Amino acid sequence: ISVFMSIMFPTIYGIALKDMGDEAKIGSAGLVMAIVGGALMPVLQGSILDWGGDGFADVHVLGFIPEVKFSFILPLICLAVVAWYGYSSFKTNNIK
Structure with missing residues (x-):
């Protein structure tokens, strides 16, 4: 990817x-x-990982999602915005 x-x-x-x-x-x-957003994302993702403290305890967000897996929602949101922008540009420019 x-x-x-x-x-x-x-x-x-x-x-x-x-x-x-x-x-x-x-x-x-x-x-x-907007490149600054790329520098902030690791910090934000790391703060989600720190919800469980300094140890290796696996805190479950929403009761069933481990914090490590939940932290990847941030890149998912960013890539969804990029995909939406690509799709809207595709439709607007009538690319064939």
Whole structure:
């Protein structure tokens, strides 16, 4: 999966800035600042893992999901947003 994720940023960058005209500078600045989200995600995922404390005790979130498995909901949400953006771009640009 990581191999395919490597081409996402330039693809999203190009699609997002298409037809922006004079506002392309502002749009590109916003896209570059969005990279900070990639730096925050490991910290947020680690904080979910720390819910159980410092030891190896496996805390169950919602009563049945181990905290390690539950922490992967954060990347799932991010990749769902990327998938939605790709699908909406596909429909908007009528790509065949």
